[in-house]
Amino acid sequence: MEISEQLKETPDDVVPAAGLASGPVAPAATTDWTLIIRPKTGWFDLHLADLWRFRDLVMLFVRRDLVAQYKQTILGPLWFIIQPLLTTLTFTIIFGNIAKLSTDGLPKMLFYLSGVTAWNYFADCLTRTSETFVANSNIFGKVYFPRLAVPVSIVISSLIRFGIQLGLFLGFYVYFLVRGTPIHATNVLLLLPALVLLMAALGLGTGIIVSSLTTRYRDLRFLVQFGVQLVMYTTPVIYPVSKVPEQYRWIMFSNPMTPVIETFRYAFLGTGSFSWAYLGISAAATAIILAVGVLLFNHVEKTFMDTV
Amino acid sequence: MSDLAISVESLSKAYRIGLKEQEHETLLGAVTGWFKSPFQNFRDVRNLSRFEGVTGKGNGQAAEASAKGAAPRTSLSQPSDVFWALNDVSFKVKHGEAVGIIGRNGAGKSTLLKILSRITEPTNGRAVVYGRVGSLLEVGTGFHPDLTGRENVYLNGTILGMRKHEIDEKFDEIIDFSGVEQFIDTPVKRYSSGMRVRLAFSVAAHLEPEILIVDEVLAVGDMEFQSKCLGKMEDVSGSGRTVLFVSHNLGAVNQLCSRCVVLEHGGIAFDGDVGSGIDVYQRSGYGQRTSSAYVAPAEGRPGSAQGRILAADLQDDQGRPADCIGIGEPFQIKLRLQFFSRLARMNMGVQFHSSGGVPILNLRTDSQGLVFGPYEAGNEVEVIIKVPGLPFYPGLYQLEPWFGELDGKRIDQVPEGISLVLEGRGLYQSERLIQQGRGLVMMDCTWAETVKQASA
Numbered sequence: 001m002e003i004s005e006q007l008k009e010t011p012d013d014v015v016p017a018a019g020l021a022s023g024p025v026a027p028a029a030t031t032d033w034t035l036i037i038r039p040k041t042g043w044f045d046l047h048l049a050d051l052w053r054f055r056d057l058v059m060l061f062v063r064r065d066l067v068a069q070y071k072q073t074i075l076g077p078l079w080f081i082i083q084p085l086l087t088t089l090t091f092t093i094i095f096g097n098i099a100k101l102s103t104d105g106l107p108k109m110l111f112y113l114s115g116v117t118a119w120n121y122f123a124d125c126l127t128r129t130s131e132t133f134v135a136n137s138n139i140f141g142k143v144y145f146p147r148l149a150v151p152v153s154i155v156i157s158s159l160i161r162f163g164i165q166l167g168l169f170l171g172f173y174v175y176f177l178v179r180g181t182p183i184h185a186t187n188v189l190l191l192l193p194a195l196v197l198l199m200a201a202l203g204l205g206t207g208i209i210v211s212s213l214t215t216r217y218r219d220l221r222f223l224v225q226f227g228v229q230l231v232m233y234t235t236p237v238i239y240p241v242s243k244v245p246e247q248y249r250w251i252m253f254s255n256p257m258t259p260v261i262e263t264f265r266y267a268f269l270g271t272g273s274f275s276w277a278y279l280g281i282s283a284a285a286t287a288i289i290l291a292v293g294v295l296l297f298n299h300v301e302k303t304f305m306d307t308v
Numbered sequence: 309m310s311d312l313a314i315s316v317e318s319l320s321k322a323y324r325i326g327l328k329e330q331e332h333e334t335l336l337g338a339v340t341g342w343f344k345s346p347f348q349n350f351r352d353v354r355n356l357s358r359f360e361g362v363t364g365k366g367n368g369q370a371a372e373a374s375a376k377g378a379a380p381r382t383s384l385s386q387p388s389d390v391f392w393a394l395n396d397v398s399f400k401v402k403h404g405e406a407v408g409i410i411g412r413n414g415a416g417k418s419t420l421l422k423i424l425s426r427i428t429e430p431t432n433g434r435a436v437v438y439g440r441v442g443s444l445l446e447v448g449t450g451f452h453p454d455l456t457g458r459e460n461v462y463l464n465g466t467i468l469g470m471r472k473h474e475i476d477e478k479f480d481e482i483i484d485f486s487g488v489e490q491f492i493d494t495p496v497k498r499y500s501s502g503m504r505v506r507l508a509f510s511v512a513a514h515l516e517p518e519i520l521i522v523d524e525v526l527a528v529g530d531m532e533f534q535s536k537c538l539g540k541m542e543d544v545s546g547s548g549r550t551v552l553f554v555s556h557n558l559g560a561v562n563q564l565c566s567r568c569v570v571l572e573h574g575g576i577a578f579d580g581d582v583g584s585g586i587d588v589y590q591r592s593g594y595g596q597r598t599s600s601a602y603v604a605p606a607e608g609r610p611g612s613a614q615g616r617i618l619a620a621d622l623q624d625d626q627g628r629p630a631d632c633i634g635i636g637e638p639f640q641i642k643l644r645l646q647f648f649s650r651l652a653r654m655n656m657g658v659q660f661h662s663s664g665g666v667p668i669l670n671l672r673t674d675s676q677g678l679v680f681g682p683y684e685a686g687n688e689v690e691v692i693i694k695v696p697g698l699p700f701y702p703g704l705y706q707l708e709p710w711f712g713e714l715d716g717k718r719i720d721q722v723p724e725g726i727s728l729v730l731e732g733r734g735l736y737q738s739e740r741l742i743q744q745g746r747g748l749v750m751m752d753c754t755w756a757e758t759v760k761q762a763s764a
C-alpha cells in the first residue's frame with residue numbers, strides 16, 4: 001500500500017538497540033528493554049545476556065528435571081546409582097569374565113565404572129539436549145525465553161547426577177585402596193574440573209547441533225539413539241588404549257571423548273597414558289563444536305516454530 | 309523514545325502450505341517414488357522457511373526486493389504453496405493504550421502476536437517494542453503434571469519472565485486469587501481442569517510487564533472466574549500499562565479496549581474506535597454468509613435422497629438482506645427447500661445456538677400445531693419464518709435450519725447454516741453497552757423504586 005514508507009524503512013539497515021541492562025523496571029527505564037523484531041538477524045546476534053536474565057528459569061528447569069523424573073518411584077534418586085552399577089556389572093561379566101578383555105591390570109569393577117561414569121555424563125548431556133526443540137515445542141510455541149536455557153539446564157542437572165555417580169565410583173575406589181590394590185591417583189587429578197567441563201561442553205555442543213537439525217530433519221533422532229552407543233566403542237570405556245594396535249589408534253583419538261576418558265582414568269588410577277597434546281586437540285575440537293552448536297542453535301530458534 | 313509502546317511497520321509473514329502429492333498408479337511407480345522421495349522430502353523440508361524471491365501480494369515488496377538485488381526469477385510467478393498469514397501490516401500503539409485485535413479465524417491475529425512475542429520471526433518488515441513484554445498466548449504453559457501446585461507456580465512464573473524474588477513477593481496473592489490454596493502441595497495432575505486453569509491464570513495475572521500481550525485466554529474457567537479475570541485485566545490496563553488483546557469475545561473487547569484493530573486475510577481492515585471496529589468486523593466477516601447463503605450440496609449431511617435445503621437467508625422485516633439484527637427487532641428467515649421424492653406431511657424448524665454452542669431456542673412447526681405438505685418430487689418450496697424479535701444478549705448466534713417428516717426422520721439440516729449477529733446498541737435509549745451477566749436471555753421489564761426512609 002504505502003510504498004514510500006517501505007522504501008524508507010528497509011529492514012536490513014537497522015541496528016538492534018541492544019541495551020539489555022537489567023535493573024529496576026520503572027516506566028522511565030523502558031528504553032533498556034527496547035526490542036527490534038525483524039527478519040533474519042545475523043548469525044552472531046547471540047543475545048547471551050538474555051540467558052543471564054533468565055537464570056532463575058535455568059535453575060527451575062534443573063530442579064524440575066531432577067524432581068520430576070523420579071516422582072512416584074519407590075527408589076527415587078537411588079536410580080542414579082543403580083543405572084551405572086548394573087551397567088558396570090554387565091560389562092564386568094561379559095567383557096571382563098567371558099570375553100576376557102584386558103583392563104590394564106586394574107580391578108575390572110573399577111576400570112569399567114570409571115569409564116561408564118565419565119561416558120554417561122557425556123552421553124546424558126548429548127541425548128537429552130538433542131531433544132530440546134522437539135520435546136519442548138509446545139512451550140516454545142507459546143512463550144519466549146532464551147531457548148538455550150533448556151540445554152544449559154540439562155547439562156547442569158546431569159552434572160548433579162554425575163556428581164552422585166562419581167561418589168559411587170569414589171566409594172569403590174576407597175574400598176579397593178583399603179584392600180591394598182595397586183592403584184594411585186596422579187597429579188593429573190587436578191585437571192578433573194577441566195575434564196568435567198570438557199565432557200559437558202562436548203555433550204552440549206553435539207546435542208544442540210543435533211537438536212537444531214532435528215527441527216527439520218527428524219532422521220537424526222533415530223541416528224542419535226543408537227549412534228551414541230556405537231560411538232562408545234571407539235572410546236576406551238570397555239578396553240584400554242594400550243591394547244589397540246598402533247595403526248588403529250588414530251580412529252580412537254579422532255573421538256574427542258577418548259583423551260578425556262583416558263585422562264580421567266589416568267588421574268584416578270594411574271594406568272593408561274596422559275598426553276597434553278591429545279587433550280589439547282580434544283579441547284580445541286570441543287570448543288569448535290560448541291561454538292558451531294551455539295551459532296546453529298541461535299539461528300534455528302528464531303524460525304523453528306515454522307518448521308518443527 | 310516518545311510515548312510509543314509498539315510500532316509495527318509493514319510486517320509480513322509467509323508460510324508454506326502443503327501441496328497435494330503426486331499419486332502413483334502402479335507398483336513400479338510407487339517403488340521408484342519411494343527411492344526418489346528422500347530428495348523431494350529434503351527439498352520440501354529445506355524450503356519450509358526460505359522465502360528469497362517470494363514477494364507479498366503486490367504491495368511494493370517486489371520493487372524493494374529487486375532494488376536490493378534479490379533473486380528476480382520468482383518475482384513474477386509466485387509459488388502457489390506460499391501463504392501470507394500477515395501481509396503488510398502497520399500500526400502504532402502508544403503507552404497506556406489498550407488495543408483489541410479482532411478478526412475471523414485465520415485472519416492473522418495469532419501470527420501477529422507470535423511475532424510480537426518473539427516466538428517466530430517475520431518474513432518482511434519489522435516491529436519495534438519499547439518496553440518489557442509479557443505475553444500470554446496460553447494459560448499454564450510449561451505446567452508439569454508431576455510437580456506440585458507450588459512448584460508449578462514458580463516454574464510457570466519464571467517461564468513467563470518473572471524473577472524468583474518477584475514470585476516470592478506475590479506468592480500469597482497468586483494463591484489467594486486462584487482459590488486453590490488447599491491443594492497447593494498436591495501434584496497438578498490430580499487437579500481438576502478448572503483448578504489447573506485458575507492457578508495458571510493467577511500466575512499470569514500477576515505478571516507485571518509494561519506491555520501485556522494476551523491471546524484468547526479469558527475463555528476459560530467458569531463465569532465467576534471469567535469475570536474475575538476480566539476485572540484483573542481492567543486493572544492492568546487501568547494502571548497505565550499497554551495491553552494488546554486478541555479475543556472473539558466482543559463484549560470483553562468493548563469493555564477493556566479503547567481502540568480496535570480488525571484484521572482480515574492478513575491485512576488491516578479497520579483501525580479506530582471499538583464501536584466502529586466491532587461493526588466492521590461483524591459486517592465484513594459474516595456478511596457473506598448471512599445474506600443469501602446458497603447452501604452447498606449436502607456433503608456429510610443427512611438424508612439428501614429425499615430432499616435438501618437449497619438456501620437460507622436472513623432478512624429484515626421488510627424482506628431486505630440483513631447481517632445484523634437488533635435485540636427485540638422483528639426479522640425473518642427465508643428457506644428454500646427442494647424435494648426429490650414425495651413428502652406427505654412436513655415438520656421443519658430452525659435451531660438457535662449461542663456462539664458457545666449452547667442450544668437456546670428451536671422454532672418448529674410441530675410445536676405450533678402446524679403441518680405443511682404434501683409435496684411432490686421436484687417441488688421447490690420457499691418458507692418464510694417471521695420472528696417478532698429475539699430476547700437474547702448481544703453477540704453471535706448460529707442458526708441451524710432443518711426439516712423432515714412429521715413424527716419421522718430428519719431429511720436435511722444445515723449446522724451453522726446462518727450466522728446471526730445480534731446488536732444491542734440503540735436499545736433503551738441508553739449509550740451503555742448491554743452487559744451480559746450470567747445468562748443467555750434478557751427481557752424488558754418495568755422497574756419501580758421507592759425510598760422508604762429519608763436520610764436525616
